[in-house]
Amino acid sequence: MLKERLYYIDSYCKTFTTRVVKESLDNMGNWNVVLENTAFYPTGGGQPHDMGLLNGIQVTNVEEIDGEIYHTVAERLDPTGEVEGVIDWGRRFDHMQQHAGQHILTAAFVELFGFPTVSFHLGKELCSIDIDVEDVSAEQLEAAESLANEIVLRNLPIETKWVTETELDQYSLRKNVAVTDEIRLVIIPEYDYNGCGGTHPSSTGQVSAIKILSTEKQKRKVRVYFACGGRVLQQLQRKNYFLAEASQQLSAPEDSVNTAITKLLETNRTLEKALDEAREALLSFEAKDLLLNKERGIVKAVFKGRTVKELQKLARLLVAEADDVIVLLVAETEDRLQFVAARGAAVEMSMKQVSASALLAINGKGGGNDAFVQGGGERTMAGEELMNKMLVSFNLDI
Template sequence: MTRKIYYEDSYRKTCNTHIVQQHKDEIGLYVVLKETIFYPTGGGQPHDTGTMNGVVVTQVEREDGEIRHYIETALPEGEVTLELDWNRRFDHMQQHTGQHILSAAFAESLGYETVSFHLGTDLLTIDLKTPSLTSEEALHAEDLANRIIQEARPIETNWVSREELINYPLRKHPSVEEDIRLVIIPEFDYNACGGTHPRLTSEVGTIKVFDWEKHKGNVRLQFVCGDRVRKQLQGKHEAIRNLTSTLQSPEGKLVEAAEKLLHKQKDQEKEIESLKEQLLSFELKDLVANAATKVSYTYIKGAFTHRPIKELQTLAQNITEEYNQTVVVLTVQNDEKLQLVMAKGSEPAVDIRSVAKLAFHLINGKGGGKECLVQGGGEAVMTPTEFLIQIEELLD
């Protein structure tokens, strides 16, 4: 089994070691080493990356009691030089230790225990065992966590047996029975953890809570630590700067400017809906004026392009509600789709569903509806006007 150098010294960036075996699995080509500085995925922390004799290490996983280093190309047997992607490693050290500190702060100040943890590429999340969280509580825990960071407390590691755990006030007891590694911030946090951590809390830099939401009866909290705070701040600063330019408003009045814009948009949407209703009213009169008289009903038809099918449904229903002796057929082409709306008033003894079924067959389509309203569509194998002619023949 690979010796865990990364447990012993999180700061070790290079290492010379030997390949024990080289194989391939469903993920890809991997090597097992005599010893390693690469951290495998586990405990909520992602794996390290880097190089092995210059060959990129893309993934590191623990499988069947061994640590598998997945590489892009095969390596000759013998000694290899490992080199970490240090920026990634140190980021994970900051984030993981920041999570320890923030979780301890919630437990210490509010009694909210952390039940799960995830370290993502942009944000971190912890699930707190509480049904709700207030802004004041979140800020209180964040302040405590940052005080611990500023005090530059030492971060210690200690290997203990199961029997020795009684000597430490652990927040959560480990699931393993042996080789238990404790990460300790004296007089604040005692945690069983195999992850990578800095030597002092001050190296975490800072912690910032962003948001939280309810999740499966708990609260899922989003936050970042260390250099990620600066990156997030830069991103938010650029977004605010763009908004101040777009909205022509100073930063302090962005919310007010956005609310005015939203109110204006709602007013415009109401005005548009009113104009659409007027347009449909004019279209209704125009279609009725050009209606044809059949033996037992008045036939109204219309062919369109680039019109929402819902608008035509509304138009057809409005006509049949006002003129109950009518049969209405409206066709429309939207891109490569040919669509149909058929409606009838209460008087005509016409089975529009049967007619529509035959019509849909002509365009390799399908549809459905009620006795007085049918809609559907298919392929644009003909123009809307040609489709109308075919439907009128079916009706006749």
């Protein structure tokens, strides 16, 4: 029965002895064992599995399959005799703090605003809940966090109770339970009643603290990222480290980092604008220089390391400057070729024929219209060779 599993009898159980009742080798070459009883919690309900040791051998995964708990071990266990299990307590207690914190935070959203939680994820660094609402304000987040931490500080008991389906009406459950046989309730008296199969501390005070860190939209829901217990301190240390680094690099006191960043961003925007203007001026000069070297009405050039965006700008400047020219530009990198072909307003020839020829030669993709095309593909040849193929498509050889 579920209620007889050691992690349900005592979530603080760190060591236990048992025997192997079944072993198997999976198709990945991993040994899996089923024990007479176990304190290892299997993955489920948003909570990751426990880790630890069986007879000194590392347990790497724990999962429940058809009512049996399989422990994946780093090497084969001796299937005879007693087995000593040791739970990775740091991992287990962290999960207990996060899961209980989730219950408390979820209940706070429901109690204050009627926002139900529809999913929970306990990650390696952060936890998240998805609340069934399209938007949540900063004031609502602050209020929910404040109420949650008030419940933590009250150090209320966290109780577990096994009930039958007919007994459920006695409790004000936050949501309907998904099981009908052995039903386990996790209860914070007068605050939260919830069907749950996870492990939890015996009181809210052991959660220590709950901190909401950020939110993001998830379709028509809001995902709330948070941390509990020891993870709050870890996040504080991490953020303090980055703040100190930023303070040093900006030569600004920590409480003025935001102002310094704002000034830096303003300066950066000014510089970027000036740089864009300089680039446009250089492209204009480059276009005039290329026009001086046109041959038989064609301006052509092969570049190294230029972006297709630069080629497009240059081509547009050229056909704006001279409406009787055809422009063929190629850019090559270590593994890619890109091209642009354009015509002036006085030219009737379609650029699509040069595009088709070029794309075929480089196994590429592109697009455009009769007046302007661009594309790119594999570097199957040198840039000059691609240029020659583009010229041949016009029956030209310059």
